[in-house]
Amino acid sequence: MTLLDAVVIGAGQASLATAHALHRHGLDPLLLEAGSSPTGSWSRYYDSLALFSPARFSELPGSAFPGDPDRYPTRDEVVAYLAAYAERLGAPIELNTPAVAVTRTGDGFVTRAGDGREFTSRLVVSASGGFGAPYRPNLPGLDAFAGTVLHSADYREPAPFAGRRVVVVGAGNSAVQIAVELAQVASVTLSSRGPVRFMAQRPLGRDLHEWLHRTGVERLPLGRLLRGRTVRVLDDGRYRAAIAAGRPDWRPMFTALNADGVVWTDGAREPIDVILLATGYRPQLAHLADCTGPNGRSALDASGYPDHDRGVSTAVPGLGFVGLEGQRGIASATLRGVGRDAVHVVRRLAADVRAVSPVGAW
Structure with a gap:
């Protein structure tokens, strides 16, 4: 069986950035992608999604985002950019080939795909990102609710919700963007444990990401401190104005659900047609459930999250991660952040296997 330099799990933004970094170290990766295209989760997001960062701050290493660098690219533009980048x-990409199990061997790793094929490699980088598994909180009474329950991962556009009563659960960028869009055709409440907190998208006339870049804040090791916390909603003023006008309105998180609807904090019961959970995602790392290091330590902790030091496994030599939320900094799970993280992770992994020195760019 051929021993590969590296197997990269996934073929989205994190995986493509990882493959680029591996190439620069003279290593040839094989990418295993569960989906049908090398665009990660982007092709599955809702139709109106637009980046909150300008094109110039939404690029992978070695390839500028085409068009006006100060515009905010749409979902379809990101999909096209990733496909062209791939x-x-x-690099060879096996599409429709989910990785189902990774095991450590004396020579490196064996990665088993869903179709039964096995790939041996010196290194494995799990770069399926932090958006593979929609998080569905265990809300009181959710199982009894007879209406429609869906996650923002299932939402595409507002037309099917016209005239319906909808509660959007969440307070992040996607929750607010979806709720405001739905409020154009439906009666919508945005509900969360705390009020929506906004951050100006263009303070002092410049995009926030430019300030983060100029000041170096985006490179500070703040990821672990921020992981799991609700991020402020970037806003040019329209979302704050929409909520202030009650389209949608905001209410504190309901206390329970029943068959017909919700019970609000004041005890009032209201019939609801749809509960839309904009409650984020978790990393999809089931393929590492049985991956252990030489001393028997698991790659994942008790909660299913990887034990790692800035993207390099602390339990399994030769195993790395790219694309996790808060992996190294506030941008680790974004288009602008995965490239820096991939360089860091690959440099450390390559040193461990005495790989060749970096070669030139494309």
Whole structure:
């Protein structure tokens, strides 16, 4: 069986950035992608999604985002950019090939795919990102609710919800963006444990990401401190104005659900047609459930999250991660952040296997 330099799990933004970094170290990766295209989760997001960062701060290493660098690219533009990046990268990608199990061996790793094939490699980088598994909180009475329950991962556009009573659960960027869009055709309440907190998208006339870049804040090791916390909603003023006008309105998190609807904090009961959970995602790391290091330590902790030091496994030599929320900094799970993290992780992994020195760019 051929011993590969590296197997990269996934073929989205984190995986493509990882493959680029591996190439620069003279290593040839194989990418295993569960989906049908090398665009990660982007092709599955809702139709109106637009980036909250300008194109110039939404690029992968070695390839500028085409068009006006100060615009905010749409979902479809990101999908096209990633597909073109993958083609230019030239790394072999096995589509419709989910990784189901990774085991450590004396020579490196064996990664088993869903179709039964096995791939041996010196290194494995799990770069399926932090958006593979929609998080559905265990809300009181959710199982008894007879209406429609869906996650924002299932939402595409507002037309099917016209005239319906909808509660959107969440207080992040996606929750607010979806709720405001739905409020154009439906009666919508945004409900969360705390009020929506906003942050100006263009303070002092410049995009926030430019300030983060100029000041170096985005490179500070703040990831672990921020992981799991609700991020402020970036706003140019329209979302704050929409909520202030009651389209949608905001209410504290309901106390329970029943068959017909919700019970609000004041005890009032209201019939509801749809509960839309904009409650984020968790990493999809089931393929590492049985991956252990030489001393028997698992790659994952008791909660299913990887034990790692800035993306390098502390339990399993030769195993790395790219694309996790808060992996190294506030941008680790974003288009602008995965490239820096991939360089860091690959440099450390390559040193461990005495790989060749970095070669030139494309």
